[in-house]
Structure formats: structure tokens, C-alpha cells
Amino acid sequence: MAGCIDLFDAAQALTGSGDDETFDFWLGLLARQVEDGALHGVGPRGGGSRLLSWATWCEARRVVMDWQIPVVAFEAWCKKYGYAVSAPTSPPPPPEKESPRRRQIAAILSAINDSGYDPLCIPRGGKKKIEDVCLGNAQLFTSGNSFERAWQAAGKQGQVRVKDHKVYARGM
Numbered sequence: 001m002a003g004c005i006d007l008f009d010a011a012q013a014l015t016g017s018g019d020d021e022t023f024d025f026w027l028g029l030l031a032r033q034v035e036d037g038a039l040h041g042v043g044p045r046g047g048g049s050r051l052l053s054w055a056t057w058c059e060a061r062r063v064v065m066d067w068q069i070p071v072v073a074f075e076a077w078c079k080k081y082g083y084a085v086s087a088p089t090s091p092p093p094p095p096e097k098e099s100p101r102r103r104q105i106a107a108i109l110s111a112i113n114d115s116g117y118d119p120l121c122i123p124r125g126g127k128k129k130i131e132d133v134c135l136g137n138a139q140l141f142t143s144g145n146s147f148e149r150a151w152q153a154a155g156k157q158g159q160v161r162v163k164d165h166k167v168y169a170r171g172m
Contacts, residue, residue, distance in 0.1 A: 004068040004069060004070055004071060005068070005069060005070075005071050005074055006068050006069075007027060007030050007031060007034070007068075007069065008027070010026075010030055010069060010074050011023055011026040011027040011030055013085050014026040014030075014078075014083060014085055020099070020101055020153075024153050024156050024157070027157055028156040028157055028158070030069075031157060031158050032158075033077065034069065038077070039069055039073055039074070039077050100140070101149075101150060101153055103140055104134075104140055104141065104146065104147075104150035105150055105154045105157075105159065107134055107137060107140055107141070108134055108147075108150060108151060108154055108160065109154070109159060109160070111130045111133040112130055112160065114133070115129060115130060115133075117130075119160050119161070120158075120160070120161045121161065121162075121163045122160065122161065122162045122163060123162075123163050124162075124163065124164075126162070126163075127151070127162055131144065131147050131151075134147050135147060
């Protein structure tokens with residue numbers, strides 16, 4: 001979509017030379033800004049004026065990184081909050097290889113889909129079943145800790161959540 005930047009590239013621009021955790025932070029923050037209406041985004045297949053809201057994302061099961069925001073809106077948002085960043089003027093070269101974290105998250109989402117669960121309302125015991133399926137792929141998940149870190153990253157991106165999340169969340 002002309003004149004737009006996806007949330008992945010926007011988070012990359014804000015991250016600079018930071019690590020995966022910094023990138024996850026920016027991606028989560030930008031996604032929440034779109035959800036809250038502070039930063040207007042459109043779906044990758046949607047028309048130019050159709051705003052992508054949380055409800056339409058849930059319906060379409062869109063990956064947060066595919067959300068599009070107008071470059072002008074991104075630059076205005078950066079200026080408003082004091083971030084000296086501008087959107088890339090040309091598309092970055094395609095990555096040679098998808099990051100392990102992104103592949104782990106994709107595997108988790110696939111296991112959720114195969115189990116028939118709603119990714120944003122995983123029932124009690126469902127996360128453990130998904131973990132067992134994922135840990136079957138020893139090349140992608142080397143330990144339960146690698147699964148947990150990928151699960152947390154997917155949660156920060158708004159892709160997965162257990163039912164009654166607030167009951168289990170820290171500090172609640």
C-alpha cells in the first residue's frame with residue numbers, strides 16, 4: 001500500500017540497532033497505539049480508508065506485524081512523543097532468513113489453530129497442550145524456556161492470550 005509502513009518496519013525504525021526485546025517492546029507499543037486509536041492503521045488487504053480495529057483483527061486473525069499505518073501518521077506520532085525517527089524512504093532489502101522467534105511464534109499459532117482454540121482465549125490446560133506439541137519440534141524449541149519466551153513475545157504482540165488472563169497476570 002503506497003504511503004504506508006507496516007508495524008514491523010515501524011518497530012524496526014524505532015529499535016535501530018537494539019535487540020529482539022527492544023523490538024518486541026516497540027511492536028507491542030505500536031500495536032496498542034493502533035488498537036487505542038492513537039495511531040490509525042489499515043489492514044494489508046483493506047481499502048485505503050478502512051481502519052483496522054482490534055475487532056477486525058480478531059476476525060481476520062491478522063498478524064500484528066502486517067498492520068499498515070500511513071507514513072505521515074507514523075512520523076507525526078514519533079514527533080508528538082519526541083522520537084527522532086522517520087519512516088524508511090525505501091523498502092528494506094528482504095530478509096535472508098526469518099528469525100527463530102518469528103518461526104517459533106508461527107509454530108505456536110499453528111498448534112493453536114490445529115487444536116481448534118481461539119488464540120485470544122486459550123482454555124485452561126490448553127497452553128500446556130500447545131507447549132507439548134511445540135516441544136516436539138526440537139530444532140525450533142530447544143527447551144520449555146524457549147517456548148515460554150516465544151509465548152510471551154506472542155502475547156506482547158497481541159497474538160495469544162489464555163482465558164481469564166487477568167487472573168493469572170502478575171500483580172493482579
